[in-house]
Amino acid sequence: MEWIWWLGAALILAIVETLSADLTLLMLAGGALGGMVASLLGAPLWLQVIGAAGVASLLLLAVRPALKRRMSASAPRMRTNADAIVGSSGRALTAVDALGGRVRLGGAEWSARLAEGHGPGARLEPGAAITVISIDGATAVVAPAD
Numbered sequence: 198m199e200w201i202w203w204l205g206a207a208l209i210l211a212i213v214e215t216l217s218a219d220l221t222l223l224m225l226a227g228g229a230l231g232g233m234v235a236s237l238l239g240a241p242l243w244l245q246v247i248g249a250a251g252v253a254s255l256l257l258l259a260v261r262p263a264l265k266r267r268m269s270a271s272a273p274r275m276r277t278n279a280d281a282i283v284g285s286s287g288r289a290l291t292a293v294d295a296l297g298g299r300v301r302l303g304g305a306e307w308s309a310r311l312a313e314g315h316g317p318g319a320r321l322e323p324g325a326a327i328t329v330i331s332i333d334g335a336t337a338v339v340a341p342a343d
Contacts, residue, residue, distance in 0.1 A: 203233030220261050228253025285329050286342055294320035300327055300337060309337040
């Protein structure tokens with residue numbers, strides 16, 4: 198009946214992998230399936246664990262790098278998190294100057310400040326169109342949209 202535990206572990210790891218898309222947990226799930234096969238063949242628990250670790254190691258060292266390269270080749274310029282916001286446009290919700298303000302970017306409200314190089318006392322009025330130049334922590338550094 199140990200094979201059921203191995204199958205359960207493999208399923209849980211595969212499901213959690215969908216949240217990370219890093220392929221590490223998927224390779225560990227493959228190792229758990231290796232442990233399940235050893236269990237079905239009647240191997241003792243210690244051999245099942247060694248088999249699971251061996252299969253997982255092989256998958257992590259041989260298969261995962263090739264899959265990661267293939268994924269990177271299909272989406273080489275994919276930007277995520279804060280990097281995906283740079284270059285996006287939005288609107289000023291409050292006045293935005295070098296000290297701060299609030300903007301709306303893609304439905305989300307962000308703290309913002311005006312990028313350097315717009316002169317002392319420069320500010321964007323509420324409703325002004327903006328473009329994100331960079332992200333500094335949790336603050337969008339913005340400039341007037343052209």
